[in-house]
Amino acid sequence: MRDPVEADQIVPLAIGQRVDVEEISDRIGIEFPSPIPSIRAASTDGGTSFILLFGTEDGPYDHGIQPGEFTYIGLGTNGDQSTRIHGNSNLISAIDEPVPVFLFYKESAERDWQYRGQVSVLDYTTELRDGCERLVFRMEHQGSPAEERDEREKLPSNTTDAPTSSNEDLSLEDRYEKTIRNSTQAFYEGVKDAYNNCCAICGRQRMTPEGNPEVESAHIHPREDGGCHELQNGIALCRLHHWAFDNDWIGIREDYTIKVRDAPDIKGYDDFKHLEGQELYLPEDPELHPAKEFIRAKQRRQTLFDRE
Numbered sequence: 001m002r003d004p005v006e007a008d009q010i011v012p013l014a015i016g017q018r019v020d021v022e023e024i025s026d027r028i029g030i031e032f033p034s035p036i037p038s039i040r041a042a043s044t045d046g047g048t049s050f051i052l053l054f055g056t057e058d059g060p061y062d063h064g065i066q067p068g069e070f071t072y073i074g075l076g077t078n079g080d081q082s083t084r085i086h087g088n089s090n091l092i093s094a095i096d097e098p099v100p101v102f103l104f105y106k107e108s109a110e111r112d113w114q115y116r117g118q119v120s121v122l123d124y125t126t127e128l129r130d131g132c133e134r135l136v137f138r139m140e141h142q143g144s145p146a147e148e149r150d151e152r153e154k155l156p157s158n159t160t161d162a163p164t165s166s167n168e169d170l171s172l173e174d175r176y177e178k179t180i181r182n183s184t185q186a187f188y189e190g191v192k193d194a195y196n197n198c199c200a201i202c203g204r205q206r207m208t209p210e211g212n213p214e215v216e217s218a219h220i221h222p223r224e225d226g227g228c229h230e231l232q233n234g235i236a237l238c239r240l241h242h243w244a245f246d247n248d249w250i251g252i253r254e255d256y257t258i259k260v261r262d263a264p265d266i267k268g269y270d271d272f273k274h275l276e277g278q279e280l281y282l283p284e285d286p287e288l289h290p291a292k293e294f295i296r297a298k299q300r301r302q303t304l305f306d307r308e
């Protein structure tokens with residue numbers, strides 16, 4: 001059932017295409033109640049089951065949908081979410097069963113839905129959010145997430161400086177996509193610039209022979225948790241320390257010192273222990289220093305800070 005030809009037959013839309021609910025309904029041949037549920041399980045006339053997901057960025061579920069892997073919140077806004085209700089239970093079965101899952105996405109209520117193609121449901125956890133239990137599904141866009149990431153890094157470096165007049169030749173749709181792309185690119189480039197291509201943890205500045213920086217721009221409050229592209233939510237990290245930051249070896253305190261996990265028995269500790277209590281290498285401009293709210297948001301996701 002993961003055969004792309006069959007997937008095309010169920011959802012005859014091009015990835016990236018924008019459509020309104022009526023058109024989705026016409027193309028796929030199913031009716032939607034209003035408002036549209038975020039998870040809609042259905043089947044074709046031939047009896048093939050499939051699931052449609054509708055993800056937004058501005059509530060009520062606040063999904064953190066991004067290229068590659070992302071999280072998706074289950075159904076139910078009142079009280080705890082149940083694994084037994086239709087929608088959630090269908091999505092859980094899609095973890096083990098070959099039920100195709102198709103994602104539609106929009107950034108805000110005013111936009112049409114954008115078809116994002118097929119996604120895989122990897123697993124789910126139950127998390128306490130705002131006092132209620134939420135089902136947090138881990139998902140991944142099908143195709144190659146690595147390629148999508150590479151594409152992002154490969155964006156031509158002059159687009160941020162492109163004269164706005166060139167936008168006049170573009171359709172409204174293209175202009176919007178370009179704005180999104182620019183804000184993403186502005187973040188990735190802006191953070192590296194702000195830190196002068198140096199890792200905020202170790203201060204190292206490595207370049208390829210061609211002059212490309214090794215450091216990566218990381219989100220402090222992660223994208224999949226709703227973190228934004230503001231420069232104050234960014235930090236430049238070398239590959240090792242990016243990995244260590246993402247995997248809870250190291251964290252950042254609000255006073256911009258480094259916290260290291262106290263785990264002398266685990267291999268790797270010796271590589272990090274000397275960083276404990278050290279100050280971050282920060283941009284000269286205080287306006288570009290990490291904002292405390294983003295540091296706190298990251299800390300809430302790290303078990304490293306559980307006892308503070």
Ligand SMILES: [Zn+2]
Nearest residue numbers: 199202238241
């Ligand atoms: Zn480093």
